[in-house]
Amino acid sequence: MARKANTEGADSAENAGRLKQIALTYKMTRRSDPKIGLVLAGLWIVIFGVLLAIGFAIGHPVYLGILGFFVAVIAVLVIFGRRAEAAAFGQMEGQPGAAAAVLDRIGRGWTTTPAVAMNRSQDVVHRAVGKAGIVLVAEGNPNRVKSLLAAEKRRMARIVVDVPVHDIIVGDGEGQVPLKKVRVKMLKYPRILSGPQVTAANDRLRAMGDLMSNMPLPKGPMPKGMRMPRGGKMR
Incomplete structure (x- = not known):
């Protein structure tokens, strides 16, 4: 009873x-x-x-x-x-880190890592890994985030040479993807990796380390006043 x-x-x-x-x-x-x-x-x-x-x-x-x-x-x-x-x-929409909140809700089959690259202007790149490969999602000034994306791709190229890499720039301009359509865009990518391949890619990327791995980041959009620590190396 x-x-x-x-x-x-x-x-x-x-x-x-x-x-x-x-x-x-x-x-x-x-x-x-x-x-x-x-x-x-x-x-x-x-x-x-x-x-x-x-x-x-x-x-x-x-x-x-x-x-x-x-x-x-x-x-x-x-x-x-x-x-x-x-x-x-x-x-x-418009808040720094909003794309990270969207990635956090994308669903099963994806492993997301927020803020793998960032600069002092709060332009940021997030990463998601799934059967479609690696998706880098950037938010911030379109011109500045392109250099962040390129640097992150070069960094990953030494580790995951056999995994397709896609990139998305969040925004409403030409060639950009609105925040509310990021999830739909990612789910449309063809699934070409097996489960073990996804796990192996995640392990290699985790071993590579991330820019923000030692910083306690809250889930969801980041505070607007947040700044990178002095002396932090930008990638």
């Missing part, structure tokens, strides 16, 4: 935490998307109403009503997730 009570208590706490997280996400989304509540409510009513009407038309209102309820809930959750993600990208 005690074990069952403990399990139920843990489940209740977990559910309460999940609901609190959803509420916080909704508040965050509403700040940049004030109509989110109306959109979600309207979507639910339309889907439920259409299926319920079909149910009455074919003589099965209860069955179609139940189905409509759950279909409407699923649709609302999907749209809410997409709009919440768009709102989060909108709030991060």
Whole structure:
């Protein structure tokens, strides 16, 4: 009985935490998307109403009503997730380190390392390794980050000669990729490496070391006032 009570208590706490997280996400989304509540409510009513009407038309209102309820809930959750993600990208856009937050959410199969190269102007290059190879994601001044990318590629060329390397410059200019499309861009790269090859590439890169490996970096966008330590060697 005690074990069952403990399990139920843990489940209740977990559910309460999940609901609190959803509420916080909704508040965050509403700040940049004030109509989110109306959109979600309207979507639910339309889907439920259409299926319920079909149910009455074919003589099965209860069955179609139940189905409509759950279909409407699923649709609302999907749209809410997409709009919440768009709102989060909108709030991060323009902040130093925003691309690192996007890479942190890219999903399974990728190993990400933030700030493998940086200069004093806070132009920064992040790295992700997966079955598509190595992806270097740069953010900052387009002219300055090109030299950072080139230097990082030269550094890696001595270690991972047999792994394809892609590069992305985050921005809205020509040849750049908007922050909200970085994940989609990366997932479109062809997967040509096997699991063991990805592991080997990660091991070699880890042994090479990174510029920021000895600095405690918070997850997500970096504070705007952050500066490189004096005496730190720029790559």
